[in-house]
Amino acid sequence: MKAQVFRGVNQLSYEEVPMPDLASDEVLVQVRVVGLCQSDIKKIRYPLYEPPRIFGHETAGVIAAVGSQVQNWQVGQRVVVMHHIPCMRCAYCLNENFSMCDVYKNVTTTAGFAPSGGGFAEYVKVPGHIVQNGGLIPIPDDVTFEQASFVEPTNCCLKAVRKAQVAPGQTVLVTGAGPIGLMFIMLVKYFGAKAIATDLLPSRLEKAKSVGAEAAFDARDPDLAAKIHAMTGGVGVDTTLLAVPSDKAFFQALDCTRKGGKILFFAEFPDEVEIPINPNILYRREIDLMGSYSSSYRVQALAADIVFNKRIDVDALVSDRYLLKDLAAAVDRATSPTPETLKILIYPEGEG
Template sequence: MKAQVFRGVNQLSYEELPVPTLADDEVLVQVQVVGLCQSDIKKILYPLYEPPRIFGHEMAGIIAKVGEKVTDWQVGQRVVVMHHIPCMRCQYCLHDNFSMCEVYKNISTTAGFNASGGGFAEYVKVPGHIVRNGGLILIPDRVTFEQASFVEPTNCCLKAVKKAQIAPGESVLVTGAGPIGLMFVMLIKYFGGKAISTDLIPSRLEKALSVGAEAAFDARDPNLTANILALTNGMGVDTTLLAVPSDKAFFQALECTRRGGKILFFAEFPDQLEIPINPNILYRREIDLMGSYSSSYRLQSLAVDIVFNQRIDVNALISDRFSLQELPAAVTRATSPQSDTLKILIYP
């Protein structure tokens, strides 16, 4: 099979590899489409993981083979593949902190080498733990592979929306109108909130308005805070979701979030970046700071319902399609986006 192997920082090698062999409780999936995630890009461009590895985790495909002890799944079924499933028994899981679970972190789908998702390959192996515990989701005939590939990122965004307790009627500032920021806008509208979007690219601001934002502003606008206060009766937004790793966006969030409001970090910031803050700002204004990382097993059924029943329009997020061989070009496109670049899909 063909695969894009991470051989070092910004070194992807298009190689011929053996198709993964299965244990008796495992499943082999032929990958039809895999989303290019910002976390994949960071893993490729920065020294975060030891090579060799095969990344890619927003996967949808067709079951190509099942182990002898697998009885619930059959060759030919169309499935979403979740690359992590928690143990549901450790203290983290019992507190719904599923992404902190050691089983969640260490057992993953693989196309070879150290298990790292494996979606950037023609075939991916699904471990028995994931097969047995809800990591394969049957795709209805009415749903395309492209749409199905959005289940995992939708879950991640849902987790943040639920953690921030966004309620009907609330105003939410979303910093960044890339594919994740736009998905936040859609979900906020779906749950009855009012989204305000910021970005640096005019076409993305227009896109935010088209998918449901109440307003959209250039993040460099010197009147940004005044504009947001005017939209919120002088109070500021109830919640800010930071969908870009920008310290400037954080300080804008402090200015634009009301007293008693919440600021949630969703984007991963560079490790070397430190943000100085006077703690009295949080104390006197009772601002809650929180983070949301990865997906929640608790929300998997809801994510599936939202995507499969088209509660949000994930098709509107797709801008580019690349073959697996073109993955390096896709990474370049994502890091130097054109005016219309949003979600990039890869086709093994």
């Protein structure tokens, strides 16, 4: 089968690799579409992992083979593949910190080499632990593979929204109106709160308003904090969701978030970035700082419901479609986006 093999930093090789061998409890899925995630791009462009590997994890496809002991799954079923499932028994899982679980981190789907997601291939193997514990989600007949591929990123955003306790009537600042920021806006609105967006691109500000933002401002606006305070009765937003790795965005969040409010880090910053802060700002204003990384098993069913029942418009997030053989070009587009670039989807040969 064909796959895009990571051979080193910025080195993707479109090559023939062996079809994964199935154990008795495993499932083989033919990939029909896989989303290109920012985490995939970081793994390709920075020396984070030893090659060779096959990345890609926002996968939707069709079951192509099942192991002899697999029950309740049949060849031909359309499925979303979740690449991580926690053990549900360790100290992290018992405290619902599922993404910290060793099983969650180390047992994942694969198309060969060190298991690394495997979605950038024609076929991906799903380990028995994931098969048996909710890592395959049936796709309803009226849902496209493209739409279904959004279940995993929706889960990640939903986890953050839940962690920040976004509630009806609140106002939420979303910094960055890329694919993740736009999804945050949709989810904030779905949960009955109001979203205000910031970005540097006018096209993304317009897109933010089109998907439900109450207002959208240029992040460079010197009057940003004053405008947001004017919209919130002089108080500030209840919560800020940082969807861009920007220290400037963080300090804007401090200026725009009300006393007793929350600031949630969602975007991953470069490791060398350090943000100086006077702790008395947090102490005197009772600001909660929090982070949200990856997905949560607890919200998996809700994420699927939101996507499958079209409670948010994931189709509005898609801007580009590339064949698997052109993955390097897709990564280049994502790292040097046009004003119209949002979510990029990848298809095996012949599917784009």
